[in-house]
Amino acid sequence: MDTVHHAWECLTELLRGDWTDGILCGFGMPVMKGSERYNCQILCLNRKIVMIRPKMWLANDGNYRELRWFTAWKQKDYLEDFLLPIAVSDALSQTTVPFGYGYVQFLDTAVAAEVCEELFTPMPPHAELALNGVEVFMNASGSHHQLRKLDIRLRAFIGATHSRGGVYMYSNHQGCDGGRLYYDGCSCVVVNGDVVAQGSQFSIKDVELVVAQIDLDAVASLRGSISSFQGQASCKKKISSVLVPFKLCQSFNLQMSLSSPLKIRYHSPEEEIAFGPACWLWDYLRRSGASGFLLPLSGGADSSSVAAIVGCMCQLAVREIENGDEQVKADAIRIGHYTDGQFPTNSKEFAKRIFYTVFMGSENSSEATKTRAKVLADEIGSWHLDVSIDGVVSALLSLFQTLTGKRPHYKVDGGSNIENLGLQNIQARIRMVLAFMLASLLPWVHSKPGFYLVLGSSNVDEGLRGYLTKYDCSSADINPIGSISKIDLRAFLKWAAIHLGFPSLAEVEAAPPTAELEPIRANYSQLDEVDMGMAYEELSVYGRLRKIFRCGPVSMFKNLCYKWGGNRTPLEAAEKVKHFFKYYSINRHKMTVLTPSYHAESYSPEDNRFDLRQFLYNARWPYQFRKIDELARDLDGDKVAITKSTDQEKVGVSVTTDGGMGVVAAGSGDPRAGF
Numbered sequence: 001m002d003t004v005h006h007a008w009e010c011l012t013e014l015l016r017g018d019w020t021d022g023i024l025c026g027f028g029m030p031v032m033k034g035s036e037r038y039n040c041q042i043l044c045l046n047r048k049i050v051m052i053r054p055k056m057w058l059a060n061d062g063n064y065r066e067l068r069w070f071t072a073w074k075q076k077d078y079l080e081d082f083l084l085p086i087a088v089s090d091a092l093s094q095t096t097v098p099f100g101y102g103y104v105q106f107l108d109t110a111v112a113a114e115v116c117e118e119l120f121t122p123m124p125p126h127a128e129l130a131l132n133g134v135e136v137f138m139n140a141s142g143s144h145h146q147l148r149k150l151d152i153r154l155r156a157f158i159g160a161t162h163s164r165g166g167v168y169m170y171s172n173h174q175g176c177d178g179g180r181l182y183y184d185g186c187s188c189v190v191v192n193g194d195v196v197a198q199g200s201q202f203s204i205k206d207v208e209l210v211v212a213q214i215d216l217d218a219v220a221s222l223r224g225s226i227s228s229f230q231g232q233a234s235c236k237k238k239i240s241s242v243l244v245p246f247k248l249c250q251s252f253n254l255q256m257s258l259s260s261p262l263k264i265r266y267h268s269p270e271e272e273i274a275f276g277p278a279c280w281l282w283d284y285l286r287r288s289g290a291s292g293f294l295l296p297l298s299g300g301a302d303s304s305s306v307a308a309i310v311g312c313m314c315q316l317a318v319r320e321i322e323n324g325d326e327q328v329k330a331d332a333i334r335i336g337h338y339t340d341g342q343f344p345t346n347s348k349e350f351a352k353r354i355f356y357t358v359f360m361g362s363e364n365s366s367e368a369t370k371t372r373a374k375v376l377a378d379e380i381g382s383w384h385l386d387v388s389i390d391g392v393v394s395a396l397l398s399l400f401q402t403l404t405g406k407r408p409h410y411k412v413d414g415g416s417n418i419e420n421l422g423l424q425n426i427q428a429r430i431r432m433v434l435a436f437m438l439a440s441l442l443p444w445v446h447s448k449p450g451f452y453l454v455l456g457s458s459n460v461d462e463g464l465r466g467y468l469t470k471y472d473c474s475s476a477d478i479n480p481i482g483s484i485s486k487i488d489l490r491a492f493l494k495w496a497a498i499h500l501g502f503p504s505l506a507e508v509e510a511a512p513p514t515a516e517l518e519p520i521r522a523n524y525s526q527l528d529e530v531d532m533g534m535a536y537e538e539l540s541v542y543g544r545l546r547k548i549f550r551c552g553p554v555s556m557f558k559n560l561c562y563k564w565g566g567n568r569t570p571l572e573a574a575e576k577v578k579h580f581f582k583y584y585s586i587n588r589h590k591m592t593v594l595t596p597s598y599h600a601e602s603y604s605p606e607d608n609r610f611d612l613r614q615f616l617y618n619a620r621w622p623y624q625f626r627k628i629d630e631l632a633r634d635l636d637g638d639k640v641a642i643t644k645s646t647d648q649e650k651v652g653v654s655v656t657t658d659g660g661m662g663v664v665a666a667g668s669g670d671p672r673a674g675f
Contacts, residue, residue, distance in 0.1 A: 004030050004037070011042060012091045020044045024104075024248060026113055028140045030070070033082060033099065039070040041113040041140055043104060048092065051242045052082055052099045056125070059117040063144060063181055063599060063610050066117075076101045079240045101125070102240035103134045108249045109216055110134045110241070116141040119156050130164045131229075131236040135219045137161075141172045145184035145276045147269050147488065147600050150201060154188070154264060162193030164229055165222035167214055174203060176283035180483075180599045180609060182276050189214070192222050194261035201267060202275035204282045204316055206327050212259040216249060269488055270495035273305075277480035277598045278313040284453075284478060285354075286331040291450035292354030294439040295457070296431055296473045297377060297384075298516070299359065299369030302481060303457040304376055304508045305489045308496045309480050310355050310455070311380035314347040315500070321345075337448055348381030355382040356442055356452060360389050360431045364526075365516050372511070375504040385438070389430050396426055412524050424517035428472030435473060453477040456595040461486045461539040463594060464546075464605045465580070466587020467532050475595055482597025483604040485543075486513070486536035533579055542580045543603035547611060553581045553624040554631070561635065574632035578625050585617035 007029035014020070014027070024045045031040040031052060038054035054073035058066035082099035089095050103112035112134045114126050119139055126137050137160065143153060157168040167189065174185035187199040189212035197212035223229050250256065267275065285293070293310055297303045320328040321344060332344045336353040344350035357380075359373040370386065377384035401407045408422055409415030415423075439452040456476030458468050460483050468474040481489060493509035496502055513528040513536075520526075529535050534542075545551040545559055557577045561570055568576075591607035592615050605611050 144181040182280040196259035297357040299372035351381035428469035479597040547603040570635035
């Protein structure tokens, strides 16, 4: 209830000032009506509330659980009188306001609110509102960033006005939501399907204003030229409205120039990986009260990607300071503990103040990764440490030997798989403990106040497969790449080597991925993909089929038979699917303690908010795996039969696949026939 009360207090303060003089404004806030709580847009003009528009369709999937807090408004046929809280009523000299689904009719145009998720519903409100004469739509949204998602969002409000005319004003949050999401702005104004104003997608500014000058006659002209629109508008269902005797438009004059259609600006996925997590980290850093970041930097692709993103964050902050952003400047001075009027003017110098990197080497680490970590740290400007953990590992193994009388050995030295895994886990967990110790004590060592946030660096594919040690260096305060695939990260490293000015990343990207937790021998070197039993490219495919296409083991197998076609036999596809689901289910429990990660990928296995599932499975999947084996044997036999038939004259073959996937028939000995 505090939030509801404070929202009314803030709205009252705004309306008592001159902020809404001559400007129609929409403010988003929770409103209690009776015993129900609604998510509302409050439309205000000239220091008065014109109308309260409750949200009718709530976002309740993916990252959103709006039904936890709000109920949906279902009364579409009429507007009700809403009694304002006494304090608000006294301050505004206004007792009641219209509440419900409708629009505002001005003397020269009609304006309506469409709230966030409503735009993306199968039957969005703007369709029938347009038939009722509404020309301007205001959408105050909270839409989070996801790689390659912006085009989907833009197409939605371009499509809303392309076939029925209208002006669509879309505003979006920008910044960290206090959790795993980054709202990526890109506020826009669209006229008749053309974008005439577009804001930035990634920025560390607190506020960004997007302005357009438009001619509403263009809307009326387009609508008048569409026969079907005219016909449907003539028999429309009438929607309630609020009449406001006020003109929003200006008379024709040459002092105002109209906004022209723009070429839409899209970022490449590599740019999205750089700027989205960098802005999220900056917002998190300045709001958490921390003095900087600490990253265990191994010299591998994942931790190097995180380091590059922090370097990008420092570059963004210095650039905004150069552009005169006083809020960014004040935050940077506070975080970097600048004194005597100093402030960041160089990204490397700024990184030196707020970014620690630590290479935690062991006897299993190569000189190449150690060198790559040092070179990258120098390029970014971080305060870099080189630490050996061998002494701590040896002490723990001696303690274990004292307790049990046994000492484990690596597999290459004759040890069992259990011993081999245990020895790797010891190294990984020591690194986590050391990282948190350094993050809490290094500021004290350097006479700085505060603490450092530990950054994790496991990617989405490793989380999906469970290829990480529970409570190792993947366990951190936050992780900017935890929802990004290995394939995208490698592409990002190539891009960042050139565009962020960290050339050593090209060498990092070219190196084969390895955990370096086992001894290096002349005939053996540990590799991630060998350890996992699958390639990172395959993991991305499995992840998308599991989450986006909602596949269980059997349906994933069927889809992969089509996708892989002649590249793999059904029996090979069956083994790969069973291998993936075995380790996915064995390791699913690790998702319950996964470090909070920037949400960037639609197949993230993150258990806290996005991918809510059980974490205890029967890893044998007896029924599903048996069905896969049966299908694989049948399909493999069918493929043999078809191959033989194409060599014989005029022998027909007909195959029907299981599960309603379709029927394919071939005949007349056509050698091109098959499935």
